[in-house]
Amino acid sequence: MFVSALPKAKRSLGAIVVLLAALSFALAACGGDDDEAPSPAAPSGEQQTAVAEPEGYAHPELLAETDWLAGQLGRSDIRIIDIRERQAYDAGHLPGAVWYDRTLLKDPDDKLHVVREELFAQKMGELGVGPDTEVIIYDEGTGLWAARLWWVLNYYGHERVRIVNGGWAKWEKEGRPVTKEVPTVTPAVFTPKPDPNLICSIEQVKEYSSDPNSEVVLLDVRSQAEYVGADVRAARGGHIPNAINVDWTLSLTESDPKVWKPAAELRALFEKAGIKKDSTIVTYCQTGVRAAHTLFTLKLIGYGQGNRLYDGSWAEWGNRTDTPVEQ
Amino acid sequence: MATVAEALKRPTIPPAALRALLWGVGVVVGWALLDAESFAFGAYWLIGIAFGVILQRSRLCFAGAFRDLILLGDGRLLRAILTGLAVATVGFAALEARLVPDPSFGVNPNGPHIQPVGIATIVGGIAFGVGMVLAGGCVSGSLWRMGEGYLASWVAMGGILAGLELANHTWAWWYDNDIRERSALWLPAELGFVPSVLVVLAGLGIAYLAVLWWESRSPRMPAVPPPTPLPPMGVREHLERAWQAVMSPQGWSYRTGAIALAVVSIIALAYQVPLGVTGGLSLWADNVAGWFGRSALPLKGSDLLAGCTPGSGGWMTVRGATVLGLVMGAFGASWLSGEFRLRWPRNPSRFAQAAVGGLLMGYASVIAIGCTIGAFFSSIPSLAVAGWVFGAGLLLGAAVGVALIKRLP
Amino acid sequence: MVELDVRGEMCPYPAMKARQALQKLPPGETLEVLTDHAPALSTVPWEGAKLGYQSTIEVVGKGLWRIRLVKAEAPIDTRKALEEISRRAAELTAS
Numbered sequence: 064m065f066v067s068a069l070p071k072a073k074r075s076l077g078a079i080v081v082l083l084a085a086l087s088f089a090l091a092a093c094g095g096d097d098d099e100a101p102s103p104a105a106p107s108g109e110q111q112t113a114v115a116e117p118e119g120y121a122h123p124e125l126l127a128e129t130d131w132l133a134g135q136l137g138r139s140d141i142r143i144i145d146i147r148e149r150q151a152y153d154a155g156h157l158p159g160a161v162w163y164d165r166t167l168l169k170d171p172d173d174k175l176h177v178v179r180e181e182l183f184a185q186k187m188g189e190l191g192v193g194p195d196t197e198v199i200i201y202d203e204g205t206g207l208w209a210a211r212l213w214w215v216l217n218y219y220g221h222e223r224v225r226i227v228n229g230g231w232a233k234w235e236k237e238g239r240p241v242t243k244e245v246p247t248v249t250p251a252v253f254t255p256k257p258d259p260n261l262i263c264s265i266e267q268v269k270e271y272s273s274d275p276n277s278e279v280v281l282l283d284v285r286s287q288a289e290y291v292g293a294d295v296r297a298a299r300g301g302h303i304p305n306a307i308n309v310d311w312t313l314s315l316t317e318s319d320p321k322v323w324k325p326a327a328e329l330r331a332l333f334e335k336a337g338i339k340k341d342s343t344i345v346t347y348c349q350t351g352v353r354a355a356h357t358l359f360t361l362k363l364i365g366y367g368q369g370n371r372l373y374d375g376s377w378a379e380w381g382n383r384t385d386t387p388v389e390q
Numbered sequence: 391m392a393t394v395a396e397a398l399k400r401p402t403i404p405p406a407a408l409r410a411l412l413w414g415v416g417v418v419v420g421w422a423l424l425d426a427e428s429f430a431f432g433a434y435w436l437i438g439i440a441f442g443v444i445l446q447r448s449r450l451c452f453a454g455a456f457r458d459l460i461l462l463g464d465g466r467l468l469r470a471i472l473t474g475l476a477v478a479t480v481g482f483a484a485l486e487a488r489l490v491p492d493p494s495f496g497v498n499p500n501g502p503h504i505q506p507v508g509i510a511t512i513v514g515g516i517a518f519g520v521g522m523v524l525a526g527g528c529v530s531g532s533l534w535r536m537g538e539g540y541l542a543s544w545v546a547m548g549g550i551l552a553g554l555e556l557a558n559h560t561w562a563w564w565y566d567n568d569i570r571e572r573s574a575l576w577l578p579a580e581l582g583f584v585p586s587v588l589v590v591l592a593g594l595g596i597a598y599l600a601v602l603w604w605e606s607r608s609p610r611m612p613a614v615p616p617p618t619p620l621p622p623m624g625v626r627e628h629l630e631r632a633w634q635a636v637m638s639p640q641g642w643s644y645r646t647g648a649i650a651l652a653v654v655s656i657i658a659l660a661y662q663v664p665l666g667v668t669g670g671l672s673l674w675a676d677n678v679a680g681w682f683g684r685s686a687l688p689l690k691g692s693d694l695l696a697g698c699t700p701g702s703g704g705w706m707t708v709r710g711a712t713v714l715g716l717v718m719g720a721f722g723a724s725w726l727s728g729e730f731r732l733r734w735p736r737n738p739s740r741f742a743q744a745a746v747g748g749l750l751m752g753y754a755s756v757i758a759i760g761c762t763i764g765a766f767f768s769s770i771p772s773l774a775v776a777g778w779v780f781g782a783g784l785l786l787g788a789a790v791g792v793a794l795i796k797r798l799p
Numbered sequence: 800m801v802e803l804d805v806r807g808e809m810c811p812y813p814a815m816k817a818r819q820a821l822q823k824l825p826p827g828e829t830l831e832v833l834t835d836h837a838p839a840l841s842t843v844p845w846e847g848a849k850l851g852y853q854s855t856i857e858v859v860g861k862g863l864w865r866i867r868l869v870k871a872e873a874p875i876d877t878r879k880a881l882e883e884i885s886r887r888a889a890e891l892t893a894s
């Protein structure tokens with residue numbers, strides 16, 4: 064009816080318009096299927112008993128899947144820690160979760176290095192974290208800040224720590240219970256036992272960097288732009304000589320909520336960069352947060368022996384005059 | 391002091407030099423104030439000024455580009471914009487190659503406008519296309535016309551701000567049902583840099599030819615070169631000639647304007663934030679809503695998204711500085727060339743159109759994470775696929791908009 | 800003579816309304832378009848030329864013009880006409 068009444072010019076315009084519309088909708092709708100990573104093997108809600116962690120990882124006990132966690136909320140021997148911004152916590156958090164200030168993962172007086180033991184022990188004690196407590200940490204979703212707290216806990220000798228896979232984003236998307244109630248906590252005694260094998264000083268890094276045949280792999284987990292010196296966040300830009308670059312975000316899937324990629328994919332990723340199962344890896348970034356995340360990933364898949372974190376990272380290295388820099 | 395005041399009070403217009411001085415002082419004062427807060431704000435104020443001057447002098451208009459092609463068979467604006475896109479693409483690719491020398495890792499560079507491609511992109515493009523034709527100008531078009539004295543553009547801006555804030559409040563629905571599942575497709579991750587640039591240039595070339603074909607169906611208006619002047623004699627004549635070239639009422643050609651805009655766009659990316667305006671406007675709209683306790687920012691998940699995002703908190707941002715600079719630049723360019731005049735449309739329908747069109751554009755810019763600048767002119771050169779999808783939406787929406795305005799008084 | 804007053808209108812209304820008016824114009828009539836929008840000095844005569852109308856432009860005031868459209872006797876050489884329109888518009892706006 065419409066078509067025959069229109070003059071020829073309008074009809075061809077109409078045809079072009081319809082074709083364009085079809086093409087655009089097709090393109091837009093296909094835009095989401097790029098996610099090569101299938102969801103982790105842990106079935107959510109389809110099985111009778113929810114599994115704590117997904118398959119394939121060497122240390123699956125480092126992760127906590129949301130459906131498993133939902134069933135553990137009543138336990139008295141776990142401590143759920145929310146490490147998001149205070150406002151986010153106040154607006155709603157997991158039942159039984161307490162809040163930890165993410166700025167207290169670096170020392171307030173010496174911003175380049177990890178928070179000092181007495182302060183950390185006091186804070187953990189206040190949150191009721193004792194020697195037998197299983198700590199379960201979550202952040203907005205990427206696991207970035209959760210990983211930093213995971214590392215600090217490990218550094219101070221507390222190994223029973225899990226990170227919630229998918230964090231708050233996944234928990235909320237799945238419509239799981241949230242509350243504004245702040246739980247009453249029985250204080251505990253947290254005894255810090257710093258483990259020097261988890262940390263790396265600038266002197267050690269200088270050694271590893273200057274020896275091209277070093278057994279130790281220096282892993283820069285920042286963006287490529289920071290690695291090559293196009294994005295400069297200190298007095299100098301670039302990377303530590305002989306360091307290789309694997310962006311920390313590659314540990315996670317592309318879509319939101321982000322979860323850790325399957326083990327096989329992660330192993331292939333690191334192999335491609337030249338990291339072997341028995342390498343020794345020292346990770347660094349700008350302030351040691353992203354580096355902790357990749358350290359977590361490596362432990363998850365069981366890659367590397369004696370991996371450490373260079374805590375000063377680029378904030379230290381890039382601002383000194385006695386350190387070599389490569390671009 | 392007395393003479394300045396006198397000069398301003400006289401009914402006759404003050405001489406061009408005085409205007410230039412006053413405006414120049416305004417630019418410097420604005421820069422100093424913004425630079426005191428942050429180097430970036432001052433830099434983008436200046437970038438915004440260049441942006442505004444270019445748009446006003448060349449009368450570049452994205453709304454006109456799509457609308458006039460469909461309504462009048464006139465493709466000059468659109469072809470100029472396609473040329474500008476091509477220039478910007480080459481510059482953007484070079485900058486991106488420096489940020490991410492190895493794109494095969496699949497991590498997009500931070501900064502360039504690489505939005506996720508989804509239903510929100512196409513719906514946003516279509517809604518924006520309808521809105522811009524109704525309102526008579528896109529968002530940047532409304533900003534530069536505000537600087538030129540068009541009061542209808544002020545109404546459009548009101549609509550835009552309302553649309554932005556409405557969208558901010560409904561963002562979570564779009565995010566959860568569409569955007570969060572989508573990929574921010576970036577061509578170099580699949581093809582590498584050189585093939586990506588070639589593909590984009592080829593696409594722009596095909597579009598250019600398509601416009602030429604569409605134009606060939608009706609007689610084409612030739613571009614008239616400016617009359618050749620007598621050769622200049624002394625330094626003073628040279629200066630006058632140069633001033634004339636920039637400031638003449640004739641203005642610049644569309645192509646000059648588009649290429650100049652592309653160059654400014656590349657410079658902006660070099661400072662890590664591509665040209666974009668709606669992010670800044672969105673933040674202001676939300677701050678105002680905050681006075682009534684109805685703030686909606688930060689947008690869920692936006693810290694993981696690229697494009698013209700609003701961020702949260704504060705009043706001044708890089709994009710806000712760009713917006714202010716744009717209006718200041720357009721005002722200066724029109725004031726100094728004698729074109730500034732407060733203009734009031736006689737037809738009441740135009741006001742309603744400006745408001746409704748603005749509302750549509752504001753809403754669309756949030757879900758598409760940018761407007762004709764942020765989601766199109768800064769997105770296609772970023773080698774993102776989103777810009778193309780948004781652009782297709784613009785064309786479709788403009789066609790609908792044209793059908794609408796033909797039926798209006 | 801039919802008058803079309805599009806003062807205060809900006810693109811594309813002068814051209815669009817001129818086209819609509821010309822299409823409804825009784826044969827033998829002329830159309831006079833009153834506009835204060837500089838780009839209309841090329842777009843309105845162009846629409847006229849497409850429909851076989853010749854145009855003359857009279858400057859009525861500062862930034863105000865009257866475009867007179869008269870049906871041409873013989874078919875217009877559109878190419879020549881458009882060059883003339885373009886040049887004239889450029890001259891008028893340069894002053």
